[in-house]
Amino acid sequence: xxxxxxxxxxxxxxxxxxxxxxxLLSACGGSDSGGTGxxxxxxxxxxxxxxFGVMGxxxxxxxxxxxxxxxxxxxxxxxxxxxxxxxxxLQTHLAAGSGLKDIQGIExxxxxxxxxxxxxxxxxxxxxxxxxxxxxxxxxxVTGKDxxxxxxxxxxxxxxxxxxxxxxxxxxxxxxxxxVAKLWDGDWSKFVEAGKTFKKxxxxxxxxxxxxSSGLFNAMIYGNSEQFYDKNGELIYKDSPVIKEAWNLAxxxxxxxxxxxxxxxxxxxxxxxxxxxxxxxxxxxxxxxHISEKAGDQNKGKWDVAKAPKGANWGGSFLxxxxxxxxxxxxxxxVAWLTAxxxxxxxxxxxxxxxxxxxxxxxxxxxxAKSEYFSGAPIGQIFGAAAQEIPDEQVxxxxxxxIKDIFSQGLTLIESQNQSPEKAWATTDERIEKAxx
Amino acid sequence: MATQTSPAAxxxxxxxxxxxxxxxxxxxxxxTKNNRWSTVLHRLDVKGAPYAFIGPFFVVFAAFSLYxxxxxxxxxxxxxxxxxxxxxxxxxxxxxxxLAKDDRFWNALGNTFTIGVLSAVPQLLMAxxxxxxxxxxxxxxxxxxxxxxxxxxTSVGAAALVFTMLFERDFGxxxxxxxxxxVDNVDWEGNKWAAQFAISTIVIWRWTGYxxxxxxxxxxxxxxxxxxxxxxxxxxxxxxxxxxxIPGIRPTIVFTIVLSxxxxxxxxxxxxxxxxxxxxxxxxxDNQYQTLGLLLYEEGWKNYQxxxxxxxxxxxFLLLILIFAVQRLLxxxxxxxx
Numbered sequence: 001x002x003x004x005x006x007x008x009x010x011x012x013x014x015x016x017x018x019x020x021x022x023x024l025l026s027a028c029g030g031s032d033s034g035g036t037g038x039x040x041x042x043x044x045x046x047x048x049x050x051x052f053g054v055m056g057x058x059x060x061x062x063x064x065x066x067x068x069x070x071x072x073x074x075x076x077x078x079x080x081x082x083x084x085x086x087x088x089x090l091q092t093h094l095a096a097g098s099g100l101k102d103i104q105g106i107e108x109x110x111x112x113x114x115x116x117x118x119x120x121x122x123x124x125x126x127x128x129x130x131x132x133x134x135x136x137x138x139x140x141x142v143t144g145k146d147x148x149x150x151x152x153x154x155x156x157x158x159x160x161x162x163x164x165x166x167x168x169x170x171x172x173x174x175x176x177x178x179x180v181a182k183l184w185d186g187d188w189s190k191f192v193e194a195g196k197t198f199k200k201x202x203x204x205x206x207x208x209x210x211x212x213s214s215g216l217f218n219a220m221i222y223g224n225s226e227q228f229y230d231k232n233g234e235l236i237y238k239d240s241p242v243i244k245e246a247w248n249l250a251x252x253x254x255x256x257x258x259x260x261x262x263x264x265x266x267x268x269x270x271x272x273x274x275x276x277x278x279x280x281x282x283x284x285x286x287x288x289x290h291i292s293e294k295a296g297d298q299n300k301g302k303w304d305v306a307k308a309p310k311g312a313n314w315g316g317s318f319l320x321x322x323x324x325x326x327x328x329x330x331x332x333x334x335v336a337w338l339t340a341x342x343x344x345x346x347x348x349x350x351x352x353x354x355x356x357x358x359x360x361x362x363x364x365x366x367x368x369a370k371s372e373y374f375s376g377a378p379i380g381q382i383f384g385a386a387a388q389e390i391p392d393e394q395v396x397x398x399x400x401x402x403i404k405d406i407f408s409q410g411l412t413l414i415e416s417q418n419q420s421p422e423k424a425w426a427t428t429d430e431r432i433e434k435a436x437x
Numbered sequence: 438m439a440t441q442t443s444p445a446a447x448x449x450x451x452x453x454x455x456x457x458x459x460x461x462x463x464x465x466x467x468x469t470k471n472n473r474w475s476t477v478l479h480r481l482d483v484k485g486a487p488y489a490f491i492g493p494f495f496v497v498f499a500a501f502s503l504y505x506x507x508x509x510x511x512x513x514x515x516x517x518x519x520x521x522x523x524x525x526x527x528x529x530x531x532x533x534x535x536l537a538k539d540d541r542f543w544n545a546l547g548n549t550f551t552i553g554v555l556s557a558v559p560q561l562l563m564a565x566x567x568x569x570x571x572x573x574x575x576x577x578x579x580x581x582x583x584x585x586x587x588x589x590x591t592s593v594g595a596a597a598l599v600f601t602m603l604f605e606r607d608f609g610x611x612x613x614x615x616x617x618x619x620v621d622n623v624d625w626e627g628n629k630w631a632a633q634f635a636i637s638t639i640v641i642w643r644w645t646g647y648x649x650x651x652x653x654x655x656x657x658x659x660x661x662x663x664x665x666x667x668x669x670x671x672x673x674x675x676x677x678x679x680x681x682x683i684p685g686i687r688p689t690i691v692f693t694i695v696l697s698x699x700x701x702x703x704x705x706x707x708x709x710x711x712x713x714x715x716x717x718x719x720x721x722x723d724n725q726y727q728t729l730g731l732l733l734y735e736e737g738w739k740n741y742q743x744x745x746x747x748x749x750x751x752x753x754f755l756l757l758i759l760i761f762a763v764q765r766l767l768x769x770x771x772x773x774x775x
Contacts, residue, residue, distance in 0.1 A: 084714070084715065084718075088738045091519050091520055091741060092519065095521075113520075117520045117521065118520060261624075261627075263714070263716070265714065266714045266715075266716065267601060267602075267713050268605055268607055268608075271605070271607060271608045275607070275608060402739065402740070405715040408715065409715060409716065409719065409722040410722075412627075412716070412722035413723055416624060416627035416722065417627060417722060417723050419723075427723075434740070435740045436740075
């Protein structure tokens, strides 16, 4: 009797462990139901969103409001702080076909790659009603074959120059934003010249004229309709006069000691803002929120915004709906609502993300907006004017984001590693070959 | 459970049963049948159950170690991009040849080696000293032992982040302290050796206590009479340490060296977080602290070239095998010569 019981117990354990092992395996096999996407349960629709950085929907309470307007909808947003991390995860999920959210944010630097290689995994948003209010070039950036639109635009990044009035005064430069803009009107090289004057005449602690040379580089190349790629998708950065000119000027700034040798949004930059180690930074509209947060109350009113030498667009995002989503229709509605002119205008008011909607640009709360933090600068007017200067065609390339990173690092080689611009260019060139080849 | 009943007893039981005349033959046959069945079960129990018990490990091992290993080897023979893994293009050993020709690989290999030496050697030496001290009769010895292990319990991410702030160029605490003695700001991230030193510091901080406790455990297993004998012979503390303690814990030292070699080869989290952002992935703007682990990550999750990333992974694996082969060989040679 005892034996049998023992046997049974042993066998039982063995069976349990075998089942457990199989269970482990099958759990990893995953299901093809669309991973973590939402669904309909008890008449309530759950929509999941994957976002990055400060897209602002959750932060400004827009998602909450949508849920109030639509009591049957529940929105779960997951926000990654860093876009690189976010995009890596998105790529992995797209490749695996699971783990995708119903709505995924798309950063402009990745738009072309997604349009070219992953368009079939996104829902076509070209027929969504009321999507005719965007700036002419915005939707064309995410339009692929057969006029399929894989995302609706959220914000854009018209650029200006944010500067420290108190430091300009110490260097004997004008402080009024109109006159400051005249210092470098129409030509970025005048901006570098102003920096040289600043460096020469500034009295006081060690303060650099600008934060980083890569900010200047970005501002220069994004004023052109073509950057690293041409319209046919060919890499042209090697021979492009625009890139060459931007590289030369940025490396001139770097070698003349005009920069604080920082990298935007990297460690050191935030404390640089808080401790006032540089006088200017080229700032797209969405950067104002970051500056005011990191520079803090002690620097309130010391910052101001002046028109950039040339209009350019840096950044901006889109919201796409995944083909696998079980709640496509609801998700489309949400995306349309979030990107509607009224909501874009409100996002701008609250956190300064500049609308990509022509209609929102004309709204009085955008056009007349002033920033208290930046000495009451009429940011609606300044960025609005910059937005009108952005070339009507914006050619994107597949690896724009990656190439931009490599160029930034190339400039760091000059700034922090004291490499010659020629050598740094050769390294940059070689790295791009590796990264996109 | 199976061991509670000895196999002999179980197998013999039927024969021991008295064959009473009162029992009908059919009943007896039934018993034999039952017995045979239970013998089979018993065999299974004794011979099969152990396999069932260790089975789950091997199933999991096959699924999560062996299969990925083989699949990685398969991918490394292809040109494959993350976004289109279903369309792999066979390239044979091209990836390996390319890797061997790639400066970045040799640079990463060199960095992995230098950071490994910079972190492993001081770490093990310090651990040895620390263990020796902990081995003395101390008041509150448990406290010190737990304290030694605390850094090990900290996550890589947290530790690396804090150290990154300490080593920050403009406002970091270390540069501030250096400025007190008149040293100019050191660009810890930008300068090759400074960066490698800073990263090694994180590794040393995290692992010294852990190794110290391993040494301590081994030291406590050394019989006290050896020390007494040494003391009678007039050996000083230092001599005792060299002639008794070190030989006594030699196997543990070898073990920790093996562990740190593996750890160094796979060094990844610390440099990644140390650089933060794009610079972390490439191990600095000039790849000045890019390790093999980071190179793998850059190829796979920045350039999305899975074939090349898999090649780096296999190169790392082969490298570890090579290191151990060399180590075994040296050990054998050493044994033969003595």
